[in-house]
Amino acid sequence: MLIFILEIILLFFLSIFFIYYIFLLPPKYPQNIPAVPFWVALIPFFKDVDQSDIFREYIQEPLRKHGAVKLFFGAQWNVLVHKPQYLQEIFKDEDLFEKSGNQKKIPHSVLSQFLGDNIISAHGQDWKTYQSVVKPGLQRNNFEVEKLVKNAESLCGLLKDAQLRAGNGGVPVQEFLQRYSVANLSEVVLQTEFDALNSLNAPINVLQTAVKREIFKPIFMNFPVLDRFPFPSREQARKTVDRFRNELKRGLVESSTKANGMSTDGLGRRMLDARDSGTWNEKQLLDNLTVAFVAGQENPQLCMISTLYLLAKHPEIQSKLYQEILQFNLGQPADDVLDPEVLQDMPFLTSVIYESLRLFPPIGQLVNRHTSENALLGGEIMIPKGTYVGYNCYSTNRDPTVWGENANVFDPARWGDNTVAIQKQYRHRRARAEWVSFHGGRRACLGEKFALLQMRVTLVSLVRKMRWGLDPTWIDRKTPAGPLYPRALRLVFESREKQ
Numbered sequence: 001m002l003i004f005i006l007e008i009i010l011l012f013f014l015s016i017f018f019i020y021y022i023f024l025l026p027p028k029y030p031q032n033i034p035a036v037p038f039w040v041a042l043i044p045f046f047k048d049v050d051q052s053d054i055f056r057e058y059i060q061e062p063l064r065k066h067g068a069v070k071l072f073f074g075a076q077w078n079v080l081v082h083k084p085q086y087l088q089e090i091f092k093d094e095d096l097f098e099k100s101g102n103q104k105k106i107p108h109s110v111l112s113q114f115l116g117d118n119i120i121s122a123h124g125q126d127w128k129t130y131q132s133v134v135k136p137g138l139q140r141n142n143f144e145v146e147k148l149v150k151n152a153e154s155l156c157g158l159l160k161d162a163q164l165r166a167g168n169g170g171v172p173v174q175e176f177l178q179r180y181s182v183a184n185l186s187e188v189v190l191q192t193e194f195d196a197l198n199s200l201n202a203p204i205n206v207l208q209t210a211v212k213r214e215i216f217k218p219i220f221m222n223f224p225v226l227d228r229f230p231f232p233s234r235e236q237a238r239k240t241v242d243r244f245r246n247e248l249k250r251g252l253v254e255s256s257t258k259a260n261g262m263s264t265d266g267l268g269r270r271m272l273d274a275r276d277s278g279t280w281n282e283k284q285l286l287d288n289l290t291v292a293f294v295a296g297q298e299n300p301q302l303c304m305i306s307t308l309y310l311l312a313k314h315p316e317i318q319s320k321l322y323q324e325i326l327q328f329n330l331g332q333p334a335d336d337v338l339d340p341e342v343l344q345d346m347p348f349l350t351s352v353i354y355e356s357l358r359l360f361p362p363i364g365q366l367v368n369r370h371t372s373e374n375a376l377l378g379g380e381i382m383i384p385k386g387t388y389v390g391y392n393c394y395s396t397n398r399d400p401t402v403w404g405e406n407a408n409v410f411d412p413a414r415w416g417d418n419t420v421a422i423q424k425q426y427r428h429r430r431a432r433a434e435w436v437s438f439h440g441g442r443r444a445c446l447g448e449k450f451a452l453l454q455m456r457v458t459l460v461s462l463v464r465k466m467r468w469g470l471d472p473t474w475i476d477r478k479t480p481a482g483p484l485y486p487r488a489l490r491l492v493f494e495s496r497e498k499q
């Protein structure tokens with residue numbers, strides 16, 4: 001009996017050692033960068049944490065000192081890069097550091113079923129085929145600004161009503177901003193109607209909330225191997241994913257049949273045409289439609305949350321923005337024709353947006369490239385072929401060696417005081433990979449133009465109608481894992497019309 005117990009104990013320790021050796025022991029290469037202990041990735045399972053604290057405590061110092069670290073994420077070891085020069089190299093050599101998203105990394109996962117093979121994660125000829133359809137649809141010069149303004153006015157109304165219901169308390173803003181960014185993306189970019197803003201219970205809202213809840217469970221994000229097992233909750237998640245994708249396609253097809261529903265150069269029409277002409281198959285349509293929807297509304301939504309948070313913490317910057325709006329004669333809510341060229345010329349508005357995106361890039365960390373050959377990053381870090389490589393924008397955008405000692409401070413004035421100077425600095429910072437919120441090179445974000453236009457319209461519409469502050473009972477914390485932004489933000493709004 002004793003021998004049997006000893007055997008069990010031995011087996012137990014051998015299994016632990018085996019798991020540690022195979023999965024958790026940092027790889028030997030690259031040799032000259034440190035590894036962040038694997039258990040750092042597991043902290044959010046055991047403690048209710050703010051991930052910006054985790055970053056500061058365990059990752060920032062080695063990452064900044066060495067320019068890159070080995071990081072355990074998604075149940076494997078990766079190289080996470082911080083140093084702008086290294087990022088420039090990665091952005092430039094698209095074939096050596098090739099895109100390799102979840103469809104390649106974890107094809108069996110629910111996440112991969114959700115987003116499939118798409119323009120963001122594909123490489124080579126597949127990417128070119130996707131890009132030829134998507135790029136012209138996103139880089140139009142004729143997005144319907146009136147629709148954005150109309151939605152922004154509705155958002156103001158919804159927030160005002162919510163504030164009345166909340167009395168002196170705060171309004172949880174994320175739900176409203178989610179519906180608002182879904183409405184903007186679907187109506188203006190895809191030219192598809194889902195009634196997301198006005199109807200809380202519209203199928204797209206219900207399904208999106210369900211997908212987010214079911215897909216992004218930290219245990220499955222960190223250990224995607226678990227998706228190989230038929231857990232009932234994961235079978236349910238797969239069904240929700242299919243329903244969500246089908247609802248997107250239903251909306252798109254239905255809107256395309258309406259008279260004047262879609263313009264020929266819009267993204268929605270272009271995607272359907274690509275399917276009908278045989279350029280894309282049905283699955284490619286669904287995969288790319290889903291990723292355009294997710295990237296196109298989730299990132300602006302997070303940008304809005306973080307910007308409202310920063311403006312709430314800095315009432316003096318909110319007031320300065322209001323002064324600029326008055327200066328440009330856009331103070332009256334009745335001025336509902338906002339000219340994109342005028343908006344683009346408002347220096348302080350532009351700096352506020354660039355500065356918010358600097359401090360809180362919606363995609364703060366992303367690991368979706370792998371080396372197609374052995375690579376010598378910066379001529380010094382040897383990364384073996386087949387290693388996953390990612391970027392930490394949150395860290396790069398706050399690097400004190402390029403942004404100065406006040407790199408963590410919200411200071412829009414650092415961008416300059418006139419449009420020419422601000423845009424010059426923007427181009428310079430991006431070219432040097434010191435500001436990487438849209439990443440860079442050939443694979444930089446294609447939705448930047450729309451995202452910035454939307455942010456401009458949103459801020460002008462909100463600031464000219466109201467001012468806001470943090471709900472004093474809200475605890476100032478960032479999300480525990482996933483995208484990094486203020487968690488469950490609550491704001492108190494006050495109408496400017498009162499005075």
Ligand code: HEM
Pocket residue numbers: 119120121131134138189292293295296297299300303361362363366368436437438439442443444445446447448450451
């Ligand atoms: C503030 C808002 C946004 C931010 C911060 C953002 C950020 C990014 C980043 C960092 C990437 C590169 C991802 C990678 O390296 O794998 C990217 C790619 C992309 N984004 Fe955005 N994005 C935003 C809004 C949008 C919008 C509104 C759309 C419109 C649908 C969009 C469409 C795309 C597409 C299609 C790509 C893939 C480009 C390619 O690989 O060819 N994004 N975005």
